[in-house]
Amino acid sequence: MNSYIKPGDNPLLTEERKKCQFSTDILAAFYHENAQKIKRRHEIYQYYLENKELHDPEPTEFMDRYHRLENAERKVSLLKKHVKKAGSPLGLHYTMMIPTILNNADDEQKAEWLPKAQNLEFIGTYAQTELGHGTNLRFLETTATYDPKTQEFILNSPTTSAAKWWPGNLGKSSNRIIVVARLISNGKDYGPHSFFVPIRDPITHKSLPGVTVGDIGPKFGIPTVDNGFLLLNNVRIPRRNMFMKNAKLNPDGTYISPKHAKLAYGTMVYVRAVMIRTMSHMLGLASTISIRYSAIRKQGEIEAGKGEVKVLEYQTQQYRLLPQVARAWAFEFAGRYTRKLYAQFLGGDVDVLPALHGVSSGLKAVVTHQTAQGIEQCRMACGGHGYSEASGLPQLFATAVAGCTYEGENMVMLLQSARQLVKIASDVRKNQKPTKQNPVTDYLYKTSAATKCKIDQTTDPDPSSVIEAFEHVARRLTFAAFDKLEQLKQRGISAENAWVQCGVDLRRAATAHTRTFIARQFSNGILEMRDLPVQAVLKDLLQLYLFYEVLECDGDLLYDGYVIGQQIEYSKNNVYEALRRLRPNAVSIVDSFDFNDRELNSVLGRRDGNVYENMLEWAKSSPLNKHDVMPFHHKYLGKMMEDARQQSKL
Numbered sequence: 001m002n003s004y005i006k007p008g009d010n011p012l013l014t015e016e017r018k019k020c021q022f023s024t025d026i027l028a029a030f031y032h033e034n035a036q037k038i039k040r041r042h043e044i045y046q047y048y049l050e051n052k053e054l055h056d057p058e059p060t061e062f063m064d065r066y067h068r069l070e071n072a073e074r075k076v077s078l079l080k081k082h083v084k085k086a087g088s089p090l091g092l093h094y095t096m097m098i099p100t101i102l103n104n105a106d107d108e109q110k111a112e113w114l115p116k117a118q119n120l121e122f123i124g125t126y127a128q129t130e131l132g133h134g135t136n137l138r139f140l141e142t143t144a145t146y147d148p149k150t151q152e153f154i155l156n157s158p159t160t161s162a163a164k165w166w167p168g169n170l171g172k173s174s175n176r177i178i179v180v181a182r183l184i185s186n187g188k189d190y191g192p193h194s195f196f197v198p199i200r201d202p203i204t205h206k207s208l209p210g211v212t213v214g215d216i217g218p219k220f221g222i223p224t225v226d227n228g229f230l231l232l233n234n235v236r237i238p239r240r241n242m243f244m245k246n247a248k249l250n251p252d253g254t255y256i257s258p259k260h261a262k263l264a265y266g267t268m269v270y271v272r273a274v275m276i277r278t279m280s281h282m283l284g285l286a287s288t289i290s291i292r293y294s295a296i297r298k299q300g301e302i303e304a305g306k307g308e309v310k311v312l313e314y315q316t317q318q319y320r321l322l323p324q325v326a327r328a329w330a331f332e333f334a335g336r337y338t339r340k341l342y343a344q345f346l347g348g349d350v351d352v353l354p355a356l357h358g359v360s361s362g363l364k365a366v367v368t369h370q371t372a373q374g375i376e377q378c379r380m381a382c383g384g385h386g387y388s389e390a391s392g393l394p395q396l397f398a399t400a401v402a403g404c405t406y407e408g409e410n411m412v413m414l415l416q417s418a419r420q421l422v423k424i425a426s427d428v429r430k431n432q433k434p435t436k437q438n439p440v441t442d443y444l445y446k447t448s449a450a451t452k453c454k455i456d457q458t459t460d461p462d463p464s465s466v467i468e469a470f471e472h473v474a475r476r477l478t479f480a481a482f483d484k485l486e487q488l489k490q491r492g493i494s495a496e497n498a499w500v501q502c503g504v505d506l507r508r509a510a511t512a513h514t515r516t517f518i519a520r521q522f523s524n525g526i527l528e529m530r531d532l533p534v535q536a537v538l539k540d541l542l543q544l545y546l547f548y549e550v551l552e553c554d555g556d557l558l559y560d561g562y563v564i565g566q567q568i569e570y571s572k573n574n575v576y577e578a579l580r581r582l583r584p585n586a587v588s589i590v591d592s593f594d595f596n597d598r599e600l601n602s603v604l605g606r607r608d609g610n611v612y613e614n615m616l617e618w619a620k621s622s623p624l625n626k627h628d629v630m631p632f633h634h635k636y637l638g639k640m641m642e643d644a645r646q647q648s649k650l
């Protein structure tokens with residue numbers, strides 16, 4: 001039932017796959033939403049295998065940034081002929097430039113810019129963050145001052161701290177970009193708005209007059225992306241280069257406000273909503289690599305004389321890795337909800353924006369943080385080889401952890417989520433009912449169904465008892481933070497300062513609320529699966545997820561006696577039981593993520609499991625190994641040892 005077996009695979013991996021008790025094809029199609037997408041994935045991979053020009057000339061880990069960027073641009077220009085989506089030099093073009101045109105351009109602008117953007121006639125990015133401001137958008141400094149005489153905007157970076165800083169692909173790749181600048185017209189400052197700004201000549205690619213642009217230098221990771229800086233010195237653009245779907249500016253400079261003050265922030269909400277799936281995939285990649293490797297890595301005897309065992313046999317190894325698989329599934333289901341909500345917003349339902357902002361803010365923070373933690377856990381569970389770039393895990397971590405910062409720094413995002421919780425707590429305290437149904441927050445208007453949790457020792461625990469427990473904790477933390485805010489204000493502290501003094505409590509409430517949301521989406525998501533063997537695997541993954549999360553927040557559950565210690569013991573046993581049940585299918589479950597060797601980019605996680613011979617090949621291909629003796633050896637270490645020998649003879 002495992003369709004990933006092939007001749008020549010490592011027999012240790014084949015024996016795992018032969019134990020498979022479900023259809024990997026059905027589970028893979030469920031994860032990627034349908035069998036057609038799996039078929040398309042396999043077609044693209046097969047095309048890649050057949051076209052050597054698309055392959056890297058050497059492992060990219062051995063390349064410096066210059067050659068990584070050149071190699072990426074080379075492959076992207078080739079891929080352009082064949083697939084819609086392309087790699088990192090176009091990352092921001094697809095994830096932010098095109099969505100901004102879709103979200104913020106009026107019909108005339110869309111008709112002019114969208115076909116060219118989709119046809120890659122230009123490359124764009126989203127330049128909002130400045131050297132001096134990333135979170136606090138209200139204080140962005142770049143200005144766009146309207147000149148009614150020429151019907152142009154004059155874009156300017158008034159200070160060094162106004163330099164745009166960080167935008168992906170800004171440094172060297174992009175030539176037409178979105179600049180977020182303060183709209184100033186008839187002497188009035190209307191705050192940040194988006195503008196379509198050419199920064200490089202479309203033919204020569206040279207930076208245009210008044211534009212200073214470049215790469216910001218090496219980063220913690222993502223070396224192939226040219227994150228850049230940009231300074232604008234009185235650069236003029238036509239009035240119609242202001243995105244005008246929401247806010248508008250008439251030729252005489254009069255301003256027309258948008259239907260919702262935050263529609264301009266729609267691109268960020270879009271990326272936060274869709275990046276959840278990207279994080280699920282990253283955690284799926286890491287768990288695929290580490291579980292396949294753990295199934296071929298033998299280390300230590302459990303019983304003397306009986307031979308070394310696969311490290312996946314150790315319960316501790318299962319406890320480190322299988323929850324990451326469960327979380328990858330949980331995040332996929334949670335992401336489906338936010339993408340649906342975003343589609344509703346893009347379809348014209350502006351009223352859904354506050355709910356979408358609330359759920360996507362908290363979800364983005366929790367999911368990016370747990371994804372980064374999970375990848376690091378997978379890396380550490382692979383021992384020394386996990387620390388090698390051959391594993392693909394260090395660079396995967398460095399890429400994923402950036403998500404904790406970009407698209408809204410996580411702490412700030414959790415506090416945004418808390419704003420929504422506090423407003424609801426205030427309504428509840430005033431006995432006000434919800435103005436409209438919101439499945440994400442309705443539980444806050446209810447009191448705990450029971451004063452005691454129903455978690456007990458059974459072989460088939462009921463997810464609702466755990467979700468009710470999570471709701472109980474999120475409710476308690478939300479109202480505790482709200483009551484503390486009110487007490488501080490009653491003592492004469494301003495609302496703003498009270499908010500700051502409750503920041504940590506608010507963050508805890510938002511995290512608990514988001515945990516509840518994810519658990520509910522996972523529990524609801526698996527109900528669609530009708531194939532019984534696959535459903536059984538998903539139920540085991542759900543059980544693992546839910547009770548692993550119970551153990552993560554056991555203090556909050558025990559705090560007011562809602563749960564007793566015995567129930568925490570039951571929860572531990574439910575985790576161990578889920579691990580036991582999942583172990584035989586572990587390799588087949590990660591096979592079902594359907595990540596190919598190009599996506600995995602990992603010697604440890606190769607589908608065929610032939611790790612050691614390929615590890616040696618990988619190491620031998622290091623540029624250092626082109627020399628038996630390094631050309632500079634005798635100039636330094638060799639001379640040093642020779643001098644020491646001579647010295648010792650004296």
Ligand SMILES: CC(C)(COP(=O)(O)OP(=O)(O)OC[C@H]1O[C@@H](n2cnc3c(N)ncnc32)[C@H](O)[C@@H]1OP(=O)(O)O)[C@@H](O)C(=O)NCCC(=O)NCCSC(=O)/C=C/CC(=O)O
Nearest residue numbers: 128134135136137262265268269271353357406407408419
């Ligand atoms: C932190 C933010 C949200 C603060 O914005 P501000 O205007 O100061 O709003 P307030 O906190 O005062 O809240 C006012 C009001 O507005 C609501 N709101 C805020 N943002 C949104 C939104 N996006 N959609 C809908 N509603 C929103 C908020 O809930 C309040 O409503 P109330 O009813 O409670 O009053 C803001 O400064 C912000 O978003 N900062 C983060 C900046 C950010 O995310 N930057 C990302 C840049 S792009 C990037 O990083 C790209 C990465 C590359 C890649 O993705 O690959």
Ligand SMILES: Cc1cc2nc3c(=O)[nH]c(=O)nc-3n(C[C@H](O)[C@H](O)[C@H](O)COP(=O)(O)OP(=O)(O)OC[C@H]3O[C@@H](n4cnc5c(N)ncnc54)[C@H](O)[C@@H]3O)c2cc1C
Nearest residue numbers: 126127128129133134135166167168402406407408409411
């Ligand atoms: C890899 C990467 C790619 C990026 N790509 C882009 C891009 O394409 N386009 C773009 O415009 N930007 C991009 N960014 C920038 C990114 O959006 C910002 O770094 C992010 O919004 C955080 O802003 P900041 O760096 O100024 O940090 P700051 O806002 O200075 O935050 C610093 C610290 O202060 C805390 N803090 C700030 N405000 C508050 C508050 N109100 N309450 C509590 N704590 C607070 C934060 O939580 C954080 O811990 C990218 C960043 C990275 C790392």
